Each structure stands twice: as C-alpha cells, then as structure tokens.
Amino acid sequence: MVKGKHVTLTLFVVVVGILAGVYCFQTEGKNIKKQFKLLSKRTSKDHDENNFTMAGKARDISKLFAEQCDFRAHITSISGSHTRQEISALAARARLPFSRLSIRFYDLHIEFSEEKTARVTVTGKASGTLRGGDLVDDTLELECTLQKHDDKWLFTAIEVVEVLEK
C-alpha cells in the first residue's frame, strides 16, 4: 500500500514537472514570437507617417535589441556589430526611402540552445512602395539569436541566410 502511494506520488511529480516544462517552453516561445510581432509593427510604415512617429519608431526598434547586436549579411554596409543607437539610425535610414513598408515574419522555428538563449530561424518578407513609386518585394531567411535580459528577449545577432547562392 505504501509502495503504491510512492509510485503514485513519483508519477504525479513527473507529470507536474513535464507540464511545467511544456508551459515554460510555450510561454518563452510566445514571448519570443511577441518580439517578432513588435519588430514587424515598428519597422512597418504607413503612407501618412509623420517625422515625429518616424523618430519614435526608430527609437522603439532599437529597444528590441541588446546593447550590442551582430549583423551578418551579404550587404557589407550593415554587417558588423552595432550599438542600440546605431541600430536606431540604421532603421531610420532604411525606412526613409519608403512611402509605405510592411515587414512580416513567417515560419518561426525556435530552439533553446543554452539557458536564456534562443536561436530562431524565420522567413522575413518585406513589401512596400518607394517614394518614387517603385514597388519593392523581397524575402529573406534569417537566423536570429535572442537572449533574455531582465525578463525581456532581446536580439543579439541576426544573420541573413543565403538561400540562393549566386
């Protein structure tokens, strides 16, 4: 009878442990997805965006990044390590030629490699209209690293994956 109770208790603890693990994983996954949603919202641009909103968005974009973030891309001008301030300036410069811009993320695959570190593979799709009227439609695969700082997942590295190698 006592042995039976021990088995039941052990099973209960194991089940609770698994459920807690799944819950934590899902919660952290949701928090990471939220960061991508915020990045999408803050990088996107409407026709009627004024200078005040533009400056605010550029500042808010940098808040999603760690103090230092590494960019690796075939565009050499943005490759390297950037501070939050530099990211804010880069974002403002990149959004400037657009009268309308939409950035969306698809197919997020999240892996928790180390404690408080997540690697995310994602498809990023940018579509918009340049001030001259030309349409822009580009898709990239990104490998992002996020680290948890004070309960917030922040981008520490972004690498553009070369899907089609010329």
Add this chain to the structure above:
Amino acid sequence: MEPTYGDKSINFCWRLRYIFSAPLRHDLVLVRFAGNKVMLLKRVVALEGDTVGFRGGKLFVDGIEVDEPYVRYPCNWNLPPRQVKMDCVYVAGDNRSMPIENHNFGQASLKRITGAPLW
C-alpha cells in the same frame, strides 16, 4: 516567373513530385525559405556538377548554349561560369528582363526543393 506564370496568380504545390527522383533541367520547382509558408517558384537551369553562366543574356551550361523557349523577354545578363555544388541545383526565373542584380537566382540545396507546381 512571367510569362509562364502571372504575377500574384494562384497555384498548388505538388509535394510528392521529388520524393523518388531529383529535379531535372528545365523543371519548375518550389524553393522554400525557413518553412513552407513562403516559397520561390523557379526553373532548374543546371544540375550538380554543371558549369553554368550567362553571356549576352544566353544561358551556357558546360560551355554549350542552352535553348530556353520559355524566356520570351529580352535579357542582357552576363555571369561568369561557376560550378554547381553537390546536392544543389541552379535555379532562375523565366522573367529575365530586369537587371541581373535585382533577380533572385542561384544554387539551392536539394533539401530546399519542396515540390513542383501542380499545373
């Protein structure tokens, strides 16, 4: 992929197409990114081990000019010859009227070939 497929047209992906065989030259394939929600529709122009390049808008594979009846718009691309890596295929779109630097083409791993258009 104009003029073969109209921009923003709807199609379906036949995912079983390359389960038992590899893509052949001139096949239309779907190339995936991080997942299956966004894909590129491209044509296979060279296979692994081939040397591929463009001269005056014409495709050359292993030094021989390849006839491409599906390319109907004028093209002036120039690309020095390069060898396609193992387990890769070289893909390009049919619409080559834009400058080469604006076109999404190159070699893709066979792992990224998700299937072929259903029609």
